[in-house]
Amino acid sequence: MLEKSLIKCEKFIHGNPSGIDVNQVLSDTPLLFSKKDGASELSFNLNSYLLIIDTGVVGITKETLKTHS
Secondary structure, eight states, X not given: OHHHHXXXXXXXXXXXXXXXXXXXXXXXXXXXXXXTTEEEEOOOOOOSOOOOOOOOOOOOHHHHHHHHO
């Protein structure tokens, strides 16, 4: 049920989502994604930190892609 809800949200935000966001959120490991092969586990050790920053700028991905594609 969670996956179906996430896919519905993805379709609203992205228009035609690849599915990688939903797959990654539901996965315990990093994923490598290609349209041809789908998702596969990505095994690596960066020995570093992941920094996630929220710019505070609200945007819709599908609109951004329209102007930059």
